[in-house]
Amino acid sequence: MIEALISPEVVEQHGITPQEYLRIVAILGRDPNLTELGIFSVMWSEHCSYKSSRVHLKRLPTAGACVLQGPGENAGVVDLGDGYAIAFKIESHNHPSLVEPFQGAATGVGGILRDIFTMGARPIAAMNSLRFGRIKSSESMESPPQGRAGSSTPDNEESELRQNRRILSGVVGGIGFYGNCFGVPTVGGEIYFEDCYAKNPLVNAFALGLFERDSRSGKPRIFLGRASGPGNAVIYVGAKTGRDGIHGASLLASSEFDETTASKRPNVQVGDPFLEKCLLEACLETMEADAIVGIQDMGAAGLTCSTSEMAARGDTGIEIELNHVPQRETGMSPYEIMLSESQERMLLVAERGRMPDIQGIFSKWGLDAVEIGRVTKDGILRVRDHGEVVAEIPAKALADEAPLYNRPMKARKPLALLEKSSPRLKNLESVQPGDAFMRLLSSENLCSRRWVYQQYDHMVRTNTCILPGADAAVIRIKNTNRAIAITLDGNGRYCYVNPREGARLAVAEACRNLVCVGAQPLAATNCLNFGNPEKPEIMWAFSEVIDGMKEACEAFHTPITGGNVSFYNETFGKGIYGTPVMGMVGVIDDLAHLTSPGFKREGDVIAALGDLTPPTEREFLNQGTEFARVLLNASGAQVPALILEREKRLQDTILTLIHQGTLHSCHDVSEGGLAIALAECAFASGPPFLGCEIEIQFGIEGLSAWWFNENPSRAVISFEVGQQSRIEAICRRQEIPFQILGRVRKHDFKLKHLNNWIIQQPVDKLFGLWDQELERLSTL
Amino acid sequence: MKFGVVVFPGSNCDHDAFYVIDRVMRQPVEWVWHETDQLKGFDAIILPGGFSYGDYLRTGAIARFSPVMKAVRAFAEGGGLVLGICNGFQILCESGLLPGALMRNRGLKFVCRHVYLRTENNALPFTQRLSAGQVLKIPIAHMEGNYYASADTLDELESQGRVVFRYSTPEGAIDEAANPNGAARNIAGICNRAGNVMGMMPHPERASESLLGSADGRGIFESMVKALVSAPSSRLAETVHD
Structure with a gap:
C-alpha cells in the first residue's frame, strides 16, 4: 500500500494530539496509514466523540416512565400512549453556518430530519434556535454599548451590521429552502441578537417525528442503528458520494475560526431537500x-x-468495499470516500434475501441502493478498495474508546455590579416608562418574528394548531384527540452571568411555555453551545450549566433524551456566551385544553399569576433585561432568582385552571416584562385586535422596574368575569399570588398607574411598529 | 364517486389533500402515482402542492412531461374534475391546461400566511356551495405564486368568468395591499374554458377544519362532492358563461 508517511505535522493537521496518536498506535499495534488516521481523526473529534463533555453529560437525568429511547441513538423516543410515540432531537450547525450561511443552515435542517426518520418516525415538525450579532444600529441607543466604546467607528459598525444581516438572511x-421542499412544517423557535454572536452565529435545528401505531403489534416500531446478524448485507442508499464536506466534523466543528474561515467553504456540505424527501419515503416504505x-x-x-457506530452498537464488525460506493466524482481516494460528508445518504443493514425488495422500493423513488459490504463477527471495521485492505480498525475503538478528558476548570469571578452612583443608574430615573415601552416594542430581540416564520412553510401536514409566535x-x-407542544428556550446572557442559574431559568421557562398552551411537559433535548473547552473558565461554565439543568429537569420531571454539544464557538479567540438551548416537548391530552396567548373576548378580566414584587432599581439595572440593554446599554451582572418549587407550583396551578376550562388566554411573562407580555396578548388577538385597559391602583416604587422586570414564575391570564372566584380559590389553595390587572377592551392598549397614563395607543399602531421592525432591519 | 390524489416524488401536500377527502369529507379517495398513465374509475383528480420533481429548474417544468399529466389531460378533456393546488396550479399552467404562468413572488421570498380570497365565480363545480363574492380565509405557502398572463389573456379570463378567486382584504376589497405575491389583477385562482379544471395558489386543504384556524376552504371540496353527486363526471361543464 503506497501512502504518505505519517509525520508529526500530518498528525497535527488532523487535530490529533501526540498522546492520542500513541493511543492509536497502541490500539492498532502499528502506525496507522493515512486513511486510518483520517478515520480516527473524525471519530475522535470533539464533535463525534464528546471527549470533553461526556464526563459531565453523565450527570443529566435521562430516565423516566415515558422514555422509550434515551441518549446514544440517533434521537430520543418518548411514549405518548395508545401505540403512538415521538422521536425528537436538537443539533447545532453553527460553524458551517458562519462559513456559508445558506447551505450551512439548510444542511443543518437536513441532518436533524435524517436523525428522526432513521428511527422510523415521520418528521412532523421542525424548529430552530438562532443567534446572530446585532442588526440594529447603536445610533439608536443612548450611548455606545458596553465594551465597544471607542473600538468601532460608524463605518466599521455599519459593515458589521450588514454582515450580521447577511448571515441572518442566508x-x-x-432553513426555508430545505424544510419547505422536504415538506416539514417549521413551526417556531427563537432568535436573539447579541454582539458575542457576530462572528459566531448559532444555528440549532430541532426536529420531531411521529411513530404511528403499528397495525400488527399495536406498538410504535423503533429502528436502531445496529449492525446485527453477521453475514447480513450492508447497504448504501441515497445520494452519491462526492468530495463535499470532507473534515466537516473534525476541522469545521472542532476548532476555532480565524482569517482563514472563508477558505473552509469547501468543507461545508450542499443540501438537496428533494432527494431527502425521496429518501424519507423510501426508508419509511422499507421499514x-x-x-x-x-x-x-x-x-x-x-x-x-455510520459503519463504526453501527458495528459497535451491534457488537459486530463491518467489512465494506469502496469500489461499490456510488460516487459522483472520479478518482476519489479511500480517504476522501470515508470522510466525505455528502448529504442525503443512509446505511442499512438487512438480511441478504431482502435485497430485491429494498432495491425495488429505492428504485421506485429514483434512488441508489447498493450492497457495499457485510456484517462480520470479528468486531473490526475493515475497508477495502478494489479488494485491497486500506483500513482495519476495531469498531469499538472508534465509537466508544475515544479519549475522555476531564478538562481543567476554573470558576470565573462574579461580574461587577453597577453601583447606585453609576451614571447609568442615573439614566434610569430619566426614562419615561411610556417611551421605554415604545422602544422595547421595536427592539431587535422583542419585535415580531413574522418576517422569519413567513419564509417557512409552517402549516404543511395540516397539524399546526397554533401559529408561530405563541408561547x-x-x-x-x-x-387522536391529542396534541404535542414544543418550545425551544435559551438565554445566553443569563448563562454568561451565572451559568448554573441561567440553565435553571432556561429549563423553567421552557416548561412554563408548554404549560401556558395547556401541555404537560414530558421530556427534553438540549443543544449546548460553548467556546473552547480547553479554556478552564469555559469548561467550568459548561459544568455549571449541566448541574443547573440537572436540578431543574429533575424538579419538572423532564428527562433529557439526547442532544448535542457544540464547542469551539470562537473566532479570533473571542467566544460566545455559553448558550444552552432546551428543546422541551409536552403533551396536550385533550384538544379542548388548547390555550393561546391572544385575548379572546371584550370585557374579560385580565390578571397576573405569580409574585409581581419588582427587584430594587439596582437589581433591575444589573439583571441583564432587555430594558437594561436597550435603554441603558447595560448587559447585566446578576440574574433574577428562581425558586424551583414555586415555579412548579405556578405551572401546576396554570394546568389546573386550564383543565377546569376557566381560562380564555394564558401567556408567560418573560423578556420585556409584564408590559410587553400584555402587548403580545393584544397582538395575538387579531386582526381585528382587542386591546386592554390596565389600571394599577397601588403605589409602585420604580415604575420601570415594575413594568419591565423579567422575574420568572409569572403569567398573564384572561377569563370571563364569572370565573373569577373559582380561579382565586384555586390560586389561594396553591398559594399562588393572584392580581387583577384590568379588562380586555376594544381597539386601544392602555396602561395606567394611579391616574397617570403610561401608554394609551391604538393596538393597530403598536402592532405595526412591532410587526414591521425585523423586516425593515433585514432589508436595510 | 372516487377522488384521486396524484403523487409526484416531491409532492408534500399529498397527504393533506388525501386526509381532507378521506377524513373530513368522508369520500372515497386513492393515491395516483406519477408514472400512472390512465385514470379509469376516477371522477375527480387533485394535483397537490409540493415540489413535483424537485422543481430546481422551474416549477412544474418536468412534471408536464410525466405519464400522469398525459392522463390528466385526457381525463380533463373527458370532463373530469381537476383541481390543482399550489404546485398543482403551476403544473397545470406548464402543461397548458390553464393559461398563464406563475412567476417568483414580488418580494422574492417564500411566503406562508393566511390571506383572504374573494369568490369571483360561484357557478363552478368547485365553487357552487360558496356565495357570490364570499370572502374566504385560506393560507398560501409558495415561492412562485405571482400569476402572469398577457393583457389579452387576462381580459379574456375576466370576460369569460374564469377568474375564480382574487386576493382581497377581509372585507372583500381588491387592492394592492391585499396582494401577497404581485399576481396580475390579484388573481389567486382560475379555471379552463369548460370550467372543469381549476388551479389556485392558496391551500384549501389547510383550511378545512376550524382547529387549524379556518374551515373556509371546505366549501371548495363540498362543491366538488355536490357536483359529483348530482352529475356524472363526463357531463360536468358548460358552467362558465362563454
Missing part, C-alpha cells in the same frame, strides 16, 4: 415492509461514523 433562507434490521444516517463523518408550537396528532 440562514433563514437556507413498513419489514425489510431491514438496522439503519443509520450518514451525517457528520459520513461512511466512517409554544402545538401540533395535533391526527386520528
Whole structure:
C-alpha cells in the first residue's frame, strides 16, 4: 500500500494530539496509514466523540416512565400512549453556518430530519434556535454599548451590521429552502441578537417525528442503528458520494475560526431537500415492509461514523468495499470516500434475501441502493478498495474508546455590579416608562418574528394548531384527540452571568411555555453551545450549566433524551456566551385544553399569576433585561432568582385552571416584562385586535422596574368575569399570588398607574411598529 | 364517486389533500402515482402542492412531461374534475391546461400566511356551495405564486368568468395591499374554458377544519362532492358563461 508517511505535522493537521496518536498506535499495534488516521481523526473529534463533555453529560437525568429511547441513538423516543410515540432531537450547525450561511443552515435542517426518520418516525415538525450579532444600529441607543466604546467607528459598525444581516438572511433562507421542499412544517423557535454572536452565529435545528401505531403489534416500531446478524448485507442508499464536506466534523466543528474561515467553504456540505424527501419515503416504505434490521444516517463523518457506530452498537464488525460506493466524482481516494460528508445518504443493514425488495422500493423513488459490504463477527471495521485492505480498525475503538478528558476548570469571578452612583443608574430615573415601552416594542430581540416564520412553510401536514409566535408550537396528532407542544428556550446572557442559574431559568421557562398552551411537559433535548473547552473558565461554565439543568429537569420531571454539544464557538479567540438551548416537548391530552396567548373576548378580566414584587432599581439595572440593554446599554451582572418549587407550583396551578376550562388566554411573562407580555396578548388577538385597559391602583416604587422586570414564575391570564372566584380559590389553595390587572377592551392598549397614563395607543399602531421592525432591519 | 390524489416524488401536500377527502369529507379517495398513465374509475383528480420533481429548474417544468399529466389531460378533456393546488396550479399552467404562468413572488421570498380570497365565480363545480363574492380565509405557502398572463389573456379570463378567486382584504376589497405575491389583477385562482379544471395558489386543504384556524376552504371540496353527486363526471361543464 503506497501512502504518505505519517509525520508529526500530518498528525497535527488532523487535530490529533501526540498522546492520542500513541493511543492509536497502541490500539492498532502499528502506525496507522493515512486513511486510518483520517478515520480516527473524525471519530475522535470533539464533535463525534464528546471527549470533553461526556464526563459531565453523565450527570443529566435521562430516565423516566415515558422514555422509550434515551441518549446514544440517533434521537430520543418518548411514549405518548395508545401505540403512538415521538422521536425528537436538537443539533447545532453553527460553524458551517458562519462559513456559508445558506447551505450551512439548510444542511443543518437536513441532518436533524435524517436523525428522526432513521428511527422510523415521520418528521412532523421542525424548529430552530438562532443567534446572530446585532442588526440594529447603536445610533439608536443612548450611548455606545458596553465594551465597544471607542473600538468601532460608524463605518466599521455599519459593515458589521450588514454582515450580521447577511448571515441572518442566508440562514433563514437556507432553513426555508430545505424544510419547505422536504415538506416539514417549521413551526417556531427563537432568535436573539447579541454582539458575542457576530462572528459566531448559532444555528440549532430541532426536529420531531411521529411513530404511528403499528397495525400488527399495536406498538410504535423503533429502528436502531445496529449492525446485527453477521453475514447480513450492508447497504448504501441515497445520494452519491462526492468530495463535499470532507473534515466537516473534525476541522469545521472542532476548532476555532480565524482569517482563514472563508477558505473552509469547501468543507461545508450542499443540501438537496428533494432527494431527502425521496429518501424519507423510501426508508419509511422499507421499514413498513419489514425489510431491514438496522439503519443509520450518514451525517457528520459520513461512511466512517455510520459503519463504526453501527458495528459497535451491534457488537459486530463491518467489512465494506469502496469500489461499490456510488460516487459522483472520479478518482476519489479511500480517504476522501470515508470522510466525505455528502448529504442525503443512509446505511442499512438487512438480511441478504431482502435485497430485491429494498432495491425495488429505492428504485421506485429514483434512488441508489447498493450492497457495499457485510456484517462480520470479528468486531473490526475493515475497508477495502478494489479488494485491497486500506483500513482495519476495531469498531469499538472508534465509537466508544475515544479519549475522555476531564478538562481543567476554573470558576470565573462574579461580574461587577453597577453601583447606585453609576451614571447609568442615573439614566434610569430619566426614562419615561411610556417611551421605554415604545422602544422595547421595536427592539431587535422583542419585535415580531413574522418576517422569519413567513419564509417557512409552517402549516404543511395540516397539524399546526397554533401559529408561530405563541408561547409554544402545538401540533395535533391526527386520528387522536391529542396534541404535542414544543418550545425551544435559551438565554445566553443569563448563562454568561451565572451559568448554573441561567440553565435553571432556561429549563423553567421552557416548561412554563408548554404549560401556558395547556401541555404537560414530558421530556427534553438540549443543544449546548460553548467556546473552547480547553479554556478552564469555559469548561467550568459548561459544568455549571449541566448541574443547573440537572436540578431543574429533575424538579419538572423532564428527562433529557439526547442532544448535542457544540464547542469551539470562537473566532479570533473571542467566544460566545455559553448558550444552552432546551428543546422541551409536552403533551396536550385533550384538544379542548388548547390555550393561546391572544385575548379572546371584550370585557374579560385580565390578571397576573405569580409574585409581581419588582427587584430594587439596582437589581433591575444589573439583571441583564432587555430594558437594561436597550435603554441603558447595560448587559447585566446578576440574574433574577428562581425558586424551583414555586415555579412548579405556578405551572401546576396554570394546568389546573386550564383543565377546569376557566381560562380564555394564558401567556408567560418573560423578556420585556409584564408590559410587553400584555402587548403580545393584544397582538395575538387579531386582526381585528382587542386591546386592554390596565389600571394599577397601588403605589409602585420604580415604575420601570415594575413594568419591565423579567422575574420568572409569572403569567398573564384572561377569563370571563364569572370565573373569577373559582380561579382565586384555586390560586389561594396553591398559594399562588393572584392580581387583577384590568379588562380586555376594544381597539386601544392602555396602561395606567394611579391616574397617570403610561401608554394609551391604538393596538393597530403598536402592532405595526412591532410587526414591521425585523423586516425593515433585514432589508436595510 | 372516487377522488384521486396524484403523487409526484416531491409532492408534500399529498397527504393533506388525501386526509381532507378521506377524513373530513368522508369520500372515497386513492393515491395516483406519477408514472400512472390512465385514470379509469376516477371522477375527480387533485394535483397537490409540493415540489413535483424537485422543481430546481422551474416549477412544474418536468412534471408536464410525466405519464400522469398525459392522463390528466385526457381525463380533463373527458370532463373530469381537476383541481390543482399550489404546485398543482403551476403544473397545470406548464402543461397548458390553464393559461398563464406563475412567476417568483414580488418580494422574492417564500411566503406562508393566511390571506383572504374573494369568490369571483360561484357557478363552478368547485365553487357552487360558496356565495357570490364570499370572502374566504385560506393560507398560501409558495415561492412562485405571482400569476402572469398577457393583457389579452387576462381580459379574456375576466370576460369569460374564469377568474375564480382574487386576493382581497377581509372585507372583500381588491387592492394592492391585499396582494401577497404581485399576481396580475390579484388573481389567486382560475379555471379552463369548460370550467372543469381549476388551479389556485392558496391551500384549501389547510383550511378545512376550524382547529387549524379556518374551515373556509371546505366549501371548495363540498362543491366538488355536490357536483359529483348530482352529475356524472363526463357531463360536468358548460358552467362558465362563454
